Amino acid sequence: MSVVGLDLGLQNSVIAAAGRGGVDVILNGNSNRLNPTMVNFDESRKMGEQVSGSTPVSKFKTTIKYMKRLVGLAFDDPRAKKEMEKVPYQCVPITHASGGPPSIAVKVFFNGEDKILPVEQVLGMMVHHMGMVAAKKTAEESGIRGSDNIKKLIPQDWVIAIPPYYTDAQRRAVLTGCEIVGITGVQRLMHENTATALAYGIFKDIRKEFTKENPTNVMFIDMGASAYTVTIAVFEPGKLIIKSANFDEDLGGRDFDQAIANWLADKFSEKFKNKLSGDPKTKPKVMLKLLDAAEKAKKTLSPQGVKEASINLECLMDDLDFNVMLTSSEYEALCAPLLAKLEGPVQKCLEEAKLTSKDLAAVEIVGGSTRIGFVKKKLMEILNVNNLSTTMNADESVARGAALQSA
Numbered sequence: 001m002s003v004v005g006l007d008l009g010l011q012n013s014v015i016a017a018a019g020r021g022g023v024d025v026i027l028n029g030n031s032n033r034l035n036p037t038m039v040n041f042d043e044s045r046k047m048g049e050q051v052s053g054s055t056p057v058s059k060f061k062t063t064i065k066y067m068k069r070l071v072g073l074a075f076d077d078p079r080a081k082k083e084m085e086k087v088p089y090q091c092v093p094i095t096h097a098s099g100g101p102p103s104i105a106v107k108v109f110f111n112g113e114d115k116i117l118p119v120e121q122v123l124g125m126m127v128h129h130m131g132m133v134a135a136k137k138t139a140e141e142s143g144i145r146g147s148d149n150i151k152k153l154i155p156q157d158w159v160i161a162i163p164p165y166y167t168d169a170q171r172r173a174v175l176t177g178c179e180i181v182g183i184t185g186v187q188r189l190m191h192e193n194t195a196t197a198l199a200y201g202i203f204k205d206i207r208k209e210f211t212k213e214n215p216t217n218v219m220f221i222d223m224g225a226s227a228y229t230v231t232i233a234v235f236e237p238g239k240l241i242i243k244s245a246n247f248d249e250d251l252g253g254r255d256f257d258q259a260i261a262n263w264l265a266d267k268f269s270e271k272f273k274n275k276l277s278g279d280p281k282t283k284p285k286v287m288l289k290l291l292d293a294a295e296k297a298k299k300t301l302s303p304q305g306v307k308e309a310s311i312n313l314e315c316l317m318d319d320l321d322f323n324v325m326l327t328s329s330e331y332e333a334l335c336a337p338l339l340a341k342l343e344g345p346v347q348k349c350l351e352e353a354k355l356t357s358k359d360l361a362a363v364e365i366v367g368g369s370t371r372i373g374f375v376k377k378k379l380m381e382i383l384n385v386n387n388l389s390t391t392m393n394a395d396e397s398v399a400r401g402a403a404l405q406s407a
């Protein structure tokens with residue numbers, strides 16, 4: 001395998017390689033396709049699925065995640081400030097010999113000492129880990145053994161997907177992070193939405209499904225863990241044109257989790273008001289446990305028709321257990337402000353492309369959060385359509401498109 005495509009998601013990273021027969025997502029050592037985007041620093045460094053079970057909660061000060069949203073920002077940038085409030089580990093400013101405003105580093109206790117690591121380096125470690133996922137697969141297939149030999153199989157050529165809202169500084173920081181860990185063969189940084197459109201169109205184009213006379217307009221809606229992107233692409237034979245793209249950087253699955261977690265914290269405080277040693281919302285570990293439970297409940301409630309999710313947390317705080325039921329209508333009401341944000345980018349995209357929803361051959365939804373039943377329902381209402389297309393793999397379209405770009 002020589003060239004790979006990488007989707008470095010906020011929550012999940014996926015690596016794919018294009019070959020003659022198409023494009024394959026590369027499975028990790030546990031035969032899984034998604035790799036948690038996190039790096040844990042303890043006695044040893046662990047990444048992706050090596051960061052197991054409860055570690056992100058129990059070792060929250062040394063488990064670094066959300067690098068994608070911190071990389072390349074100045075420490076004082078309001079976006080960075082907002083993001084740093086969301087992470088439970090310590091961020092510190094780091095100055096550069098070349099001048100410019102301080103950027104962001106993380107402070108971890110690793111191998112018995114305090115370490116300050118630029119956030120782009122931690123992002124680079126995750127890229128390297130994904131390279132090792134690919135290298136191990138190649139080694140397995142060709143019977144190569146020994147860690148030094150396997151390291152030599154790390155792909156040399158990469159296309160890495162980045163969000164369309166990245167600035168030049170953010171793009172440069174991704175490349176710097178890769179260079180720090182020895183990944184120097186990044187051929188291209190590609191917008192995630194372009195990668196999805198390419199993955200959609202390339203085989204249809206080969207099958208001659210597009211015509212010059214009637215260009216095919218497709219809307220792609222991607223909602224992952226942190227952001228929501230709407231794109232209109234036009235396909236003609238041999239051509240893919242991005243007509244318009246709009247996004248909300250602050251609308252993703254984690255916002256739904258946060259809405260549920262806040263509700264849970266309030267219910268917990270209400271139930272045990274005389275027994276608690278403090279406000280659960282100010283305790284990072286308690287909030288991480290609630291966010292974890294919230295994500296599980298959210299997934300339970302995603303399919304339409306499911307009426308309630310049971311949430312049970314042992315020893316949540318002050319040795320108190322917490323059991324509560326969240327109904328689908330309560331959940332939807334909690335998320336109403338988030339649902340209200342879906343329409344803006346859709347309408348702006350249509351306006352900029354000078355199209356109406358009737359001109360769209362399909363509306364393809366991708367990204368894990370488009371599995372939420374009422375998100376799909378709301379999108380159908382906004383677009384006045386009876387169905388949304390799910391012909392693409394919601395988790396893999398970006399990595400597949402990046403791999404195809406590299407082929």
Ligand code: ATP
Binds near residue numbers: 009254394
């Ligand atoms: P980003 O696109 O912001 O970089 P990402 O690529 O890591 O993030 P995805 O892997 O596309 O994001 O999606 C992860 C999000 O999807 C998480 O918030 C997760 O909770 C949510 N998700 C996954 N499956 C479901 C489901 N069945 N129901 C609801 N949400 C889901």
